[in-house]
Amino acid sequence: MLQIRYVWEWPVRLTHWFNVISIIALAVTGIYIGNPIISVPETGSFVMGWMRVVHFGFAYLFSVSVIVRLLWMFFGNEYASWRAFMPWLTKEGWSHIVGTFCYYTFLRRKVPYVVGHNALAAMAYSFVFLLFAVQVISGFSLYGQYDPNGLWASVTAPFLSLFSNQVLRLTHHMITWLLIGFAIHHVYSAWLMDVKEKNGTLSSIFGGYKFIDPKDL
Amino acid sequence: MQKEEQHVHDGMVPEDILQRWETRGVSRRDFMKFCSVMTATLALPVTMMGKIAEAIEGDNRPPVLWMEFLGCTGDTEAFLRANQPTATEIILDYLSIDYHETLMAAAGHQAEEAKRQTMEKYKGKYIAIVEGSIPTAEGGIHCTVGGNSALNIVREVCGDAAVTIAVGSCASFGGIPAAAPNPTGAISVSKAVPGATVMNLPGCPLNATNLTAAIVHFLTFGRLPATDSLGRPKFAYGKRIHDNCERRAHFDAGQYAEGFGDAGHRQGWCLYKLGCKGPETFHNCPTVRYNEGTSWPVQAGHGCIGCSEPQFWDTMTPFYERLPNVPGFGVEATADKIGLGIAAATAVAFGAHGVASALRKDDNSDADPVEKEG
Incomplete structure (x- = not known):
């Protein structure tokens, strides 16, 4: 008998979609800022100006969204918990990691059936959160340079002296591409699980509900 | 006297000071220009002009010892040639430069003797200016003057100075001699003499106006201008x-x-x-x-x-590209090319995986309960 389970609470869904919008806006404007390819004949234009305003605006939105999601790891349900993102801490988690890996590499017939994140995905998200953190720190370090006496410059000074401006800029750039790669993988895997698990994976990130058959668990 | 002080307070340069400079061959126009350039460079209010004129008029000529180590003399060149000629002249006339290998007439033991005398007579009062970085590898043998290593000289001279000014990027941060792989173990002045009061004036070369302004600030207020975390004066390095x-x-x-x-x-x-x-x-x-x-x-x-x-x-290299090259890849590989490669490889890999997965029919979780329509 199929059960309807409330898996993704509203803060999880909300921060997910804020992240999606922010990452798209940040990647598009960021790639332009790194290599401005639009040809602008009018000197009165403000193309780079607007790109930077949008980039910085979404940078703040993205940072707040990431911080809220990290906090929710300590207040939310078991699927949102920080424990879910570290499956390697439990024996069961390890077997799910191996099982899911074997499924992806065509070595196993069925994917380990779980209600929340599958173990391999959760591990990937831990790494993605790390990338988010590096992106936020390197981004605000570079942003803070406009005012060396300001708040951001004083907060990020250790990173600038440790890594130099240009290394932070290169890192910020490369992680953008890694996150684009992740987004491709993420959408693909969500589609794959939606087809194979038949439990409403794709719709669950909109509504929060999944359809679980306890027999499979 | 009362009236004159009032003038100084208003930022006006007292008449007798102007006259004295005129007798030294500096026109009042040039001297006024010098004072206003200094005031503006230091971002001081215009009312400070009179005070600056008075300060460099005083009779407490501080001696300067200018030392050069791993450098190209570019900062000396910049100081002698650049800027309004009078600005440098005024400072050169005013300061007593007791030791400067490129400028001084004395040579050999005579020169070293002049330096030793200044260090003894004005202990804790002279200004030390250092150009070039200091090599430390193999006991500092890569730069010696008069048989003494640069490291020893800089520790002696800067240790007893009132203030030390590191001119140019080499003295400030190590510069080109300290660039990878840094065979001579070159370091900056502040690293070589950790205890000294060092102000950095980086640049390749430094801007002579900034050096003159820093000295004028020291003469006017008795201390060096406010510096940032890298020891650079904020008046010159406070903005991108x-x-x-x-x-x-x-x-x-x-x-x-x-x-x-x-x-x-x-x-x-x-x-x-x-x-x-x-x-x-x-x-x-x-x-x-x-x-x-x-x-x-x-x-x-x-x-x-x-x-x-x-x-x-x-x-900062490559100088003609926005981003550094990605280490471990060919020199032509830019971050964007590699990134595009990552994105494309991901799309291709998961595309292929998707085709393979779509063809798998035996891996469905709830295959049995699914009812086929029609």
Whole structure:
């Protein structure tokens, strides 16, 4: 008998979609800022100006969204918990990691059936959160340079002296591409699980509900 | 007397000071120009002009010992030739430069003796200026003067100085001699003499106006100007080149020179895409400029190479690209090419995986309960 389970609470869904919008806006404007390819004949234009305003605006939105999601790891349900993102801490988690890996590499017939994140995905998200953190720190370090006496410059000074401006800029750039790669993988895997698990994976990130058959668990 | 003090307070230069400089061959116009340039460079209110004129009039000529180690004499050249000639002349006339290998008439033991005498007579009162970095590898043998290593000399001289001013990027941060692989173990003055009061005036070369202004500040207020975390005076290094750049409007508009000599370059558009490091370099080049305020690199059509930033030779290269090369890949591989490769490889890999997965029919979790329509 199929059960309807409330898996993704509203803060999880909300921060997910804020992240999606922010990452798209940040990647598009960021790639332009790194290599401005639009040809602008009018000197009165403000193309780079607007790109930077949008980039910085979404940078703040993205940072707040990431911080809220990290906090929710300590207040939310078991699927949102920080424990879910570290499956390697439990024996069961390890077997799910191996099982899911074997499924992806065509070595196993069925994917380990779980209600929340599958173990391999959760591990990937831990790494993605790390990338988010590096992106936020390197981004605000570079942003803070406009005012060396300001708040951001004083907060990020250790990173600038440790890594130099240009290394932070290169890192910020490369992680953008890694996150684009992740987004491709993420959408693909969500589609794959939606087809194979038949439990409403794709719709669950909109509504929060999944359809679980306890027999499979 | 009362009246004169009032004048000083108003920023006016007292008449007798002007007359004295005139008898020394500096016209009152040139002297007024010097005082106003110094006041403006130090970002002081115009009312300080009189005080500055009085300070450099005093009879407490501080002796200066100018030492050069791993450098190219570019900072000496900049100090002697650049700027309004009178500004440097005034300072050279005023200061007692007791030791400067390029300038002094004395040589050999005579020169070393002059330095020793100044150090003894004015212990704790003289200004030490250091040009070039200090090699430390193999006991400091890579630079010796009069049989003594640069490391020993700089520790002796700067240790007893009132203040030390490191001129140029080499003395401030190690510069080109300290660039990877740094075979001589070159280090900056502040690292070589950790206990000394060192102010850094990086730049390749330093801007002579900034050195003159720093000395004038020391003479006027008895201390060096306020510095940032890298020991640079805030009046000269408190803003990014990018934020004071005359081409900034083209940056914000989105107008960029794509190559040297193209239409955009000829119209003075932004040099961002030609690798200009103005957005990561703190210096007052756009406002003070070089060579009597004639020009500076970006005005002349060449992007900033970030020469006044720490380790610029290692971190700001390649000079004509926005981003450093990605380590471990061929020199031609840019971050964007590699990134595009990552994205494309991901799409292809998961595309193939998707085709394979779609063809798998035996891996469905709830295959049985699914009811087929029609």
